[in-house]
Amino acid sequence: MLTYAIAIAFGIVSAAVLLNAYRLFQGPDVLDRVVALDTMYINTIGLLILAGIWWATDIFFEAALLIAMMGFVGTVGMARFLLRGDLIE
Amino acid sequence: MEELPLYLQSIIAALILFGAIFAFIGSLGLAKLPDFYMRLHGPTKATTLGLGAMLVGSMIFFSVTKGSLTLHEVLITLFLFITAPVSAHILSKSAIRERIYDSTGMVEEKTRELF
Numbered sequence: 001m002l003t004y005a006i007a008i009a010f011g012i013v014s015a016a017v018l019l020n021a022y023r024l025f026q027g028p029d030v031l032d033r034v035v036a037l038d039t040m041y042i043n044t045i046g047l048l049i050l051a052g053i054w055w056a057t058d059i060f061f062e063a064a065l066l067i068a069m070m071g072f073v074g075t076v077g078m079a080r081f082l083l084r085g086d087l088i089e
Numbered sequence: 090m091e092e093l094p095l096y097l098q099s100i101i102a103a104l105i106l107f108g109a110i111f112a113f114i115g116s117l118g119l120a121k122l123p124d125f126y127m128r129l130h131g132p133t134k135a136t137t138l139g140l141g142a143m144l145v146g147s148m149i150f151f152s153v154t155k156g157s158l159t160l161h162e163v164l165i166t167l168f169l170f171i172t173a174p175v176s177a178h179i180l181s182k183s184a185i186r187e188r189i190y191d192s193t194g195m196v197e198e199k200t201r202e203l204f
Contacts, residue, residue: 002093005102007107009143011125016109016116020091023120023128030182033127038176039119039132044163046112046140050105056154061161068165072172076179 006054013046034078041071097112097153111139125184134176141166175202 002013024036045064052060093101118131144162151159192196 001095002098002102005105008103012113013107014108019099019113019116019120029125029189031180031187031189032128034181035129035132036119037202038180039116041120041135042132042136042140042169043116045169046108049162051111053101053105053147053150056150058151058159058161060106061165065165065168068168068172072168072176075145075176079176079179079183083179083186086193087164 002053007051010047010050010054012042013050017043017047030082031079034075034082038071038075039066093153094160095147101146101150104149108139108141108146111135111142113139115139125189126181126191126196129177129181129184133173137169137173138171184190 020036020043024033024040024077027033027036045067046058048064048067051056052064112135115132115135119128122128122131143158146164148162151162179191185196
C-alpha cells in the first residue's frame with residue numbers, strides 16, 4: 001500500500017514542479033520567476049524525501065538539507081539585488 | 090517496505106498524500122492567481138505545510154525501519170519554517186520597491202505615500 005501511495009505522491013509533486021516551470025517561463029516580471037524558483041526548490045526537497053522513503057536509504061537527506069540552505073541564500077540574494085542594486089555594499 | 094504493519098503503512102501513506110496534495114495546491118496557486126502578491130501568498134504557506142507533513146511521514150518511516158528514533162528531518166522542517174516568512178517578506182518588499190501593483194489598487198495607494 002505504501003508503494004502505491006509513494007508513486008501517487010511522486011506524480012502529484014512532479015505535476016507541481018511542472019506548474020512551477022510554467023510560471024518560471026511565463027512570469028511577467030523578474031520577481032515572479034524568483035518566487036517560481038523558490039517554490040521549485042521546496043518541491044524538489046519533497047521529491048528527494050519521497051525517493052529516500054522509496055529506496056529506504058537516508059543518503060538523500062544531506063542533499064535535501066543542502067538544497068534547503070542554498071535555495072534560501074539564493075532567493076535572498078536575488079531579492080536583495082533587486083532591492084538595492086548591489087549585493088555587498 | 091511492505092513488511093511494515095498495516096496501521097503504520099496507512100499513517101505514513103496518509104501523511105505523504107496530504108503533503109503532496111498541499112504542495113500541488115500551492116503550486117496551482119502560483120500558476121493561476123492573478124497578481125504578484127496573491128502568487129507570493131500561495132506557495133509560501135501551502136507548500137511549507139505540505140513539505141512539513143511529508144517530512145513527518147519520513148521521520149516515522151525511518152524511526153520504525155531503523156528501530157531507533159531518528160530526528161534529523163526536524164532540521165529541514167525547522168529551517169524551512171524559519172526561512173520561508175523571511176524570504177516572502179524580502180520578496181514583497183522588493184516588489185513594492187519595483188512598483189509592482191496588485192489588481193485591487195491598494196498597494197498602489199500605499200506606495201504613493203511611501204515614495
